Amino acid sequence: xxxxxxxxxxxxxxxxxxxxxxxxxxxxxxxxxxxxxxxxxxxxxxxxxxxxxxxxxxxxxxxxxxxxxxxxxxxxxxxxxxxxxxxxxxxxxxxxxxxxxxxxxxxxxxxxxxxxxxxxxxxxxxxxxxxxxxxxxxxxxxxxxxxxxxxxxxxxxxxxxxxxxxxxxxxxxxxxxxxxxxxxxxxxxxxxxxxxxxxxxxxxxxxxxxxxxxxxxxxxxxxxxxxxxxxxxxxxx
Numbered sequence: 543x544x545x546x547x548x549x550x551x552x553x554x555x556x557x558x559x560x561x562x563x564x565x566x567x568x569x570x571x572x573x574x575x576x577x578x579x580x581x582x583x584x585x586x587x588x589x590x591x592x593x594x595x596x597x598x599x600x601x602x603x604x605x606x607x608x609x610x611x612x613x614x615x616x617x618x619x620x621x622x623x624x625x626x627x628x629x630x631x632x633x634x635x636x637x638x639x640x641x642x643x644x645x646x647x648x649x650x651x652x653x654x655x656x657x658x659x660x661x662x663x664x665x666x667x668x669x670x671x672x673x674x675x676x677x678x679x680x681x682x683x684x685x686x687x688x689x690x691x692x693x694x695x696x697x698x699x700x701x702x703x704x705x706x707x708x709x710x711x712x713x714x715x716x717x718x719x720x721x722x723x724x725x726x727x728x729x730x731x732x733x734x735x736x737x738x739x740x741x742x743x744x745x746x747x748x749x750x751x752x753x754x755x756x757x758x759x760x761x762x763x764x765x766x767x768x769x770x771x772x773x774x775x776x777x778x779x
Contacts, residue, residue: 545705545738546572546595548763551604553590564590566761567604577729577739579749581766582758588742591758592708595740596629597621609705626654630699630707630737632728634714636691638683638698645670645679648698655702669701670694672734673727689720696728700735707732709741713748725751 551568554561564587572578582588593599595606597613606613608628616624630651638647648666652658657665670676673693683691692712699707712728713721729751732739741748749755755766 543574544571545574545576545609546570546740547605547607548595549605549607551591551594551606552602552761553587553594553599554602563761565594565601565604568758568761568763570756570763572738572740574738575733575736576754577732577741577752579752579755580740580742580758580763581744581749581755584744586758587761588758589710592710592740592742595706596625596631596708598625627702628705630702630704632692632695632699632707632709632712634711636683636688636695636715638691638694640682640684642683643680644675644683644686644694647683647694648701651698651702657702666697666701669697672731673697687720688716689724692716692724693727696724696731700731700737703735704737707737707739709739709743711743711745712741713743713745721745722747 548568548570551565552563553565554563568591580588580591590599594601597616601614604614611624613621613624642650645663645666648669649662652662652665667676667679670679673696675690675693675697678686678690683694686694709728713724716724725748741752743749756763757766
């Protein structure tokens, strides 16, 4: 079953008198539990694509369906609630709140979805233990290394058990060695939780870890040449 279906998606931006079409009738589907990487040159529209999928931005035309729900048909308050409940985000810059400790940063995602008190504390602590930070629950986030902060961000993105996890250059702010430590966490925890992952990246190692690779080129999503062999390797793991 496809968790994400993109149909004929279009988005343009005006630059002075010129209209720049970033997405031009883009189509794609992502199956439940699948991990798909999106690659493409800088400025090709990868982040715009994530914003359209999540409903942060509005498409000029076309549709985005997540779990059978047409996100493009929702009004803004509905999109906000849907995004909060069904989508998780991991960013290049970790976007942690320095005024909250590690566990509180993760718990916030639960509280925004109405889960509070002991249950929220237990679930956030369990999630942090799963990503290897069970001994840092009440530490300050700015005392963590970059790799540890990204683990907190992954825990926060998945603690409310979203259907879809969107990751925008999740290793872009990490050195190569740290990225190699974080990547297995991102993929293994996402798979363990049964979530579907769509990750935008320039990181070749990250793309190779995905089940499939899509290239955003000339406003459209194309299956990368070695994507099927990547998927077979992932299925064999």
